[in-house]
Amino acid sequence: MTLLDVVIFLPLVAFLVILFFPKGSVEGIRRFSLIASTAIFILSLGLIGPYWFNAPGRWTFVTDLPWISSPAIRYHVALDGISLWLVILATLLTPICVLVSWKHIDKRVKEFFAFLLLLEFGLVGVFCALDFFLFYVFWEVSLVPMYFLIGIWGHDRRIYSAVKFFLYTMAGSVLMLAAIIYLYTQSGNTFDYVRILAGLQNGSIPLDSGAQLLLFLAFFVAFAIKVPLFPLHTWLPDAHVEAPTAGSVMLASVMLKMGTYGLIRFCVPMFPEAARRCSGWIITLAIVGIIYGALVAMVQPNMKKLVAYSSVSHLGFVVLGIFTFTQQGFDGAVYQMLNHGVSTGALFILVGFLYERNHSLEIASYGGVATPAPKLSIVFMITMLASIGLPMLNNFIGEFLVLQGAALVNIKLSVFAAIGVILSACYMLWLYQRVFFGRASDEVSRHMPDLNMREYAIIVPLIALMVWMGTFTQSFIPPISASNAVLLGPIDTGRHVQNNTPSVDLRAARAKELSNAR
């Protein structure tokens, strides 16, 4: 049993322990959840160990045990540089969400914290599973608690949003299940990702290009719904607006990454040809998403909806980075996943703070908040600037890498994508102006105490992380790059081979020339 197994299963243990708490001991449940999730976070920091001085591109913390004999399903989990940070992101945000929900959740407290820990179990598992079947199990396990978090503790239209969220994801994931079973039968009865990937790369699993395309699309749709990629994003604003703060944070910061993680881990490396064939369309959709998300965010009267649409825009960058098939694009995409997790998570938390004070998500019911609550305004400003992509803060690095990767393919892509960055400055600054500046109405100043100790404990670590990730990039990037290089390696050779064929992808060829020229 490795440390990773402990980190995966402790949330489940904590979930079960909470079930045995008496209903009345609300304070006890809160404390236990906080202690348990903080302990899991501290343990998960130990996972950085092998990555501390050097950055191995190989798997670490491997556990590979048989689970079900026929069909051969194994409990196979391991970490690489990509999953490492995503696991830590999930374990970091869980205690933060416990703190966020401390006062905010006063009904059905026991069930809330139980579901939150069950969600953590699913999320941590999904990023480590290397058996397709296990991956699917964790994928669905994370779906159920989120459905309840939105449906029970959400706002007015919570039921509609929860069901929509569940059905969208379910529709995508059954297609993925069909593709997984098909791969199983084609690969000589294994669900093992490492073996299937090797088989696909060395040609021992025969797939004609039509089958490859269909399999790629089946996986892609499942992941694209989760990301969400334009035009499959319509569940997202509903789910975000209606979810309680902790639900929004976990959804935006971690759950959406399940989609982009799936793209980078499974879709692109396994079916590089099909990915290349579709990349034109997908990049177009990603850029449309970047600009569309930003434009729609601009006109939202509701703060949470604004942040939700900004997520659509930001995740367009991630997808764009992945489908450039370049080292920079991949690195930027993974880094941007983490950045978005930290800064959008923080934005949702801050919007939650405002909501707890004034019980409104409408921008119009605020104004002049900076006067009664200057400290809140400052942390909001830092977070907002990080989200815009100000240098020295985290998002800048990710966006820069993605734009660089896109430029290697085609400079026009970066130009269009950069419009998204400019628009993000527009909607965020305008939001800030309307909420924090101007004259505070009596209503606002009466209900607007400044940050308290609990809120500091929540937001300060995230702000520190934003600065750290924006300045000391080297603490995070090397493991990511090493793993991305492993994933990209065979795809690059695929490109060389393809260059000799008549059906050459012009943009890819161009990218190669450019990288050679450098």
Added chain:
Amino acid sequence: MPASFVPSATDYLRFLPEIIMIAIGTLIMLLEPLLGGNKKNSLSGLTVLGFIAALVAAVMANGMPGTSFSNMLIVDGFATFFRVLVIGVGILTVLSSAQYLKREHAASAEYYALLLFSVTGQCVMATANELIMIFIGLEISSIATYILAGYLRDDKRNNEAALKYFLLGSFATAFLLYGIAWIYGTTGTTNLMDIRAYLMTPGVHRNLLAGTAAALMFVGFAFKVSAAPFQVWAPDVYQGAPAPVTLFMSAGPKAAAFAVFLRVFMTAFEPISPRWEPFVWSSALLTMVIGNFAALSQTNIKRLLAYSSIAHAGYVMVAIASHSQIGVAAAMFYLAAYALMNIGAFAVITHFSRQGEKFLEVEDLAGLGWKQPVTAALFCIFLLSLIGVPLTGGFFGKFYIFKAALDANLIWLSVLGLLNSAVAAYYYLRIIVVMYMHEPGESTVTLQPLGAGITATLWAAALGTLILGIFPSLILNFATSSSVLAK
């Protein structure tokens, strides 16, 4: 008289479960007039004991596989699997009925005796190796079930259900019998293996006649498993019958009907499989689509689950359409998982509906999650299993079925089937939504605590569902090893 016509002791031992149940059933009928009114509760205990004895006998009979009574019955792994399954269904039905019957002031010996007879019929179906035995088993099971469907004889809905079930059921059985006549006329035998041998004989070109016979028998079986286009009776009957009887009907008779369906089509009619595969294929698709889409708009929970059970029959039909040994194993696993989760769901309804089955609307369940968290949590497990969420039996059932279908290259059927199961998520989620996300209403506030029998049923079904979902190998290995049907 030839010596082989005299049954040996082993013949009787292989038939022991049926003998026990018939004996206990008759004993119960005899005991009733002798018992005072307040002692009738003990009859349910006696019934459970009878079932348990039969269960033990069925498991022991598996130790001496072979045919008995001149090849009319066969005991093999497949038969044992379904015998254990239907007897298990019988036990859970008795456990969840006692409270209901008391509530409706309808406790009587007939109920238990009929249950025993019905399960006996299903066991005969599971072991039958010959078309006439199949027919006899089917009739024993069906006639007892017709009466059970109309058990509360003063209730209008019960009467309607029983009459509909009886009239349509007899009509379907007539098709089956007509098919048997055709096959006897064509091949000169009713023994499944002999029919197979005849159809395999090179130079025999009776495909058309045998195909017609298969089609006629398909109608009969499709009716019994409520597969489209012969499913119309199911919603009315499931809705009208007493809740514990619906629980029983949706699990036991259905599993037994699938057992004979599988056995007949995978042994006797296997040589002409190209003729029947397209029918099973299209019926499977139609069943899934009709079941799931009709369930979307139901407000009565019994009716909703009736349509859901039609949809689930469609999934099992996919396994039959894949026409392979893995398909048979997948169907067996699915029927076991389905029986557990469906019994669980109907047990909750039996408990919740109150006297006269007042509360049957989905909306009535509002707030159950907070009034009786344990009941609701267990119900939730059953519903998630019906949706097919991992770590439940329903998920692995679907998984194995669609794996078998993909192995058989039924790619479009699998994709459409899986998309269907995403549609199904909507109506099951609606129940969860009502339980957890609506404020409790009058129907929930006045709810009594669970009775002992129902509690036992719920926990047994939930544990079974989870065990099938986390350690499916336990059942699957047995199903796989016994899916090689004697040919």
